Amino acid sequence: MLASKEGLKAACALFNVLDAKDRKAVIKSLPVSEMAVNKIAHLFLIHVANNLDDTQLTKKKIMHDLGLKIDDFIEDGNFQNVLISCLIPLQTEKKENGIVVYKPNSYLTHDDLQSMSLFLEKTTSKKDRTVRGKELFRIVQTPLSMFFEEKLKYQLLD
Amino acid sequence: MKYLFVALAEHGEASSSDLVDEMLRQIQKSYEEHGTNQLLFGHPFIHRMLKDMVKADVTALSQAQAKVEEGEEKPSKLKLSKTIAKILLKHFDEAIKGRGVFILLELIETKETQHLVSKQLKAQKQMLKDALKKNPKAKGLEVLLKKVEQV
Numbered sequence: 001m002l003a004s005k006e007g008l009k010a011a012c013a014l015f016n017v018l019d020a021k022d023r024k025a026v027i028k029s030l031p032v033s034e035m036a037v038n039k040i041a042h043l044f045l046i047h048v049a050n051n052l053d054d055t056q057l058t059k060k061k062i063m064h065d066l067g068l069k070i071d072d073f074i075e076d077g078n079f080q081n082v083l084i085s086c087l088i089p090l091q092t093e094k095k096e097n098g099i100v101v102y103k104p105n106s107y108l109t110h111d112d113l114q115s116m117s118l119f120l121e122k123t124t125s126k127k128d129r130t131v132r133g134k135e136l137f138r139i140v141q142t143p144l145s146m147f148f149e150e151k152l153k154y155q156l157l158d
Numbered sequence: 159m160k161y162l163f164v165a166l167a168e169h170g171e172a173s174s175s176d177l178v179d180e181m182l183r184q185i186q187k188s189y190e191e192h193g194t195n196q197l198l199f200g201h202p203f204i205h206r207m208l209k210d211m212v213k214a215d216v217t218a219l220s221q222a223q224a225k226v227e228e229g230e231e232k233p234s235k236l237k238l239s240k241t242i243a244k245i246l247l248k249h250f251d252e253a254i255k256g257r258g259v260f261i262l263l264e265l266i267e268t269k270e271t272q273h274l275v276s277k278q279l280k281a282q283k284q285m286l287k288d289a290l291k292k293n294p295k296a297k298g299l300e301v302l303l304k305k306v307e308q309v
Binding site for chain 1: 176
């Protein structure tokens with residue numbers, strides 16, 4: 001399903017309307033490490049992390065796996081995007097016609113954000129995006145800081 | 159990495175982060191670019207990151223001030239911007255001869271951080287003029303000089 005943009009659209013839309021219990025079941029079945037480096041599938045991970053109210057579940061089922069792969073995948077742009085989306089979370093805006101879409105940002109293309117925005121206005125998420133953003137930041141801050149501390153000068157010049 | 163540092167600044171965590179401390183120490187070291195030695199804060203990537211961190215620090219301050227109005231917490235005191243300003247003023251010669259000038263420009267153009275550099279920049283106006291004479295193509299320096307004269 002996540003091999004095409006149309007599939008991504010459908011997956012994100014379905015995730016939006018699922019209740020917390022079904023969302024949990026979806027997350028438990030995801031091959032996170034594989035998805036994080038895939039051109040399209042990583043966008044679904046970003047959508048999940050930015051919409052799931054239970055950030056402890058995000059930490060356990062998504063970020064834990066990614067944390068283990070930082071050394072291997074840090075150079076991968078898709079992998080970086082997933083981590084960046086937790087540092088600078090996605091924001092939404094409501095259009096005049098009542099449709100909610102993701103606001104443009106500096107790390108994802110307009111086309112990608114459009115594909116992830118279907119049914120955002122029908123989301124079952126209740127948590128405020130600012131609160132979720134702070135929690136996501138706390139989750140990724142430590143493993144990333146530890147990674148960069150080791151070879152900071154090299155990383156700065158790279 | 160840039161996003162991590164900017165996020166640390168935006169969440170008001172930069173002043174208590176060991177990683178940021180280490181980064182601020184590293185940017186004062188030299189590196190070679192086109193056969194000449196420069197300080198790392200003048201690196202094409204790093205100077206933009208530092209500019210974004212100053213912006214994020216100011217955002218964190220305004221968010222904290224909004225919370226004070228709601229009676230939640232005390233505002234941060236632009237500790238990160240202060241430290242960056244101190245570093246640039248300490249290495250003033252290197253800063254105005256390289257891309258550090260753009261960070262100084264960011265600091266002086268932003269209302270909240272202007273006071274951190276305005277006094278020192280005014281006092282060093284002649285030095286800025288001399289540097290511009292030596293390198294008239296330095297647009298950043300030209301804009302900075304204009305800004306210093308306006309403040």
